[in-house]
Amino acid sequence: MDWHETVFELIDMRSFSNLWYWIALAVVWSTSSHWVLGVPYDLVQRARRRGGEPAEDLRDLVRINVNRIRYIVQVAGLWLFALASCALTLLAILGFAYDVEFCQAVFLLAFPLSLVGLLTAMSAHKIASRGLTDAALFRELRIHRLHVQLVGICAITVTAFWGMWQNMHVGALGG
Template structure:
């Protein structure tokens, strides 16, 4: 038995039984809830607590990132939406109709992130339209982070439930 075979017997390379998939899921949602509109959450907290220059820095970052998000959306929003819809539909069909676990895993990562992107675009537009600043801006970012965390919790629950089902099904079938 060679090294390659030993490693693949030791580490199950299917998505839902692979430790690296769960690490990636945790990192994905940790990052999504930490970076709200491209601004680190600790910067938002510091801006609310201290005010002054930290608040001005946060507002500048939000303004820059909001403009960037809206520019991307204006320039290629229809194309991105169509492509994302195609990819997610493809992953759904390959994963759930044809039973490919990798496609299921990527679909369960990508679909909630598409929702996060839509929420971020909406929030960026609201920040720019209403010219939010100070406490109103922090409140809007807090609300966005809350919704991102709700989506993340639901996503982790659904993914963990589906992953356990897949793992139990494959072990019941003998591999």
Template sequence: MGFYSSIFELINMRSFSNLWFWIVLAVLWAAASHWVLGVPYDMILRAQRRGGQAETDFEDMTRINVNRLCHVVGVAGVWLLGGACFLLSALAMLGFVYRIEFAQALFLLGFPLFFVALLSLTAARRIASEAPQGEELRRYLLRQRVYIQMIGAVAIFVTALWGMYQNLSIGVLGY
């Protein structure tokens, strides 16, 4: 038995039994909840604690990211939606009909992010139309962060359940 086959036998390269998949899942949701509409969480807290220039920077960054998101959706929103739906449908078919585990893993990473994107778009449009400032804007972004964390918690739970099911069924049934 060669060196590489020993390594691949020691490190299972399937998605749900691979440590790297779970690290990617954790980092993905940590980043998604840290960057709310492209504004880092620490910037929101700094604006809340210090005010002044930190508050101005926070409002400017929020305004820039909201305008950017609204512009991208206005220019290519239908194409982005169609592409995302096609990609998620293809991953769902490959993963759950044809039982390709890598496609299942990518679907379980991407599908909840689709809802985060829709939530972010809704928030960006609301912020663009209402133009909140100060405490109201901070409160809105913090609430948005909680919603993203709730989606992430459900996504991690469902992914963990499916991953355990896959690992147990492959161990028992030998698929």
């Protein structure tokens, strides 16, 4: 038996039975819900409670990130949307029509994150166009975070059920 056969026997390289995939999934959604429009959520909470310098820091960070997001959307938004749509379509077809498990796993990570990207662009536009500050800004950031968490909960649930199905299906076929 070769060393690489031993390694592949010890570490299952299929996506949904690989511990690293599930760790990556948890890290992706934890990070996505912590960084709201590029601002750490603990800063949002501190600014809401204390005001003063943390609130100024929050306003500055939100202003910088909102302007950055809006610039990216204006300059490259259509191209990014087209490329992301193409990549997601390719992953979906390879994954679900041709039964490539790696593509399924990447799609189940990337598609919900693309929804988070759209939510982020919409929130940035709303904050800039309405000139939200202080209580209204805190509320918008809280609502955006809640929406990201809801997308994450749905994504984790669908991924977990699909992954269990894949693992049972592969197990039933004998590996």
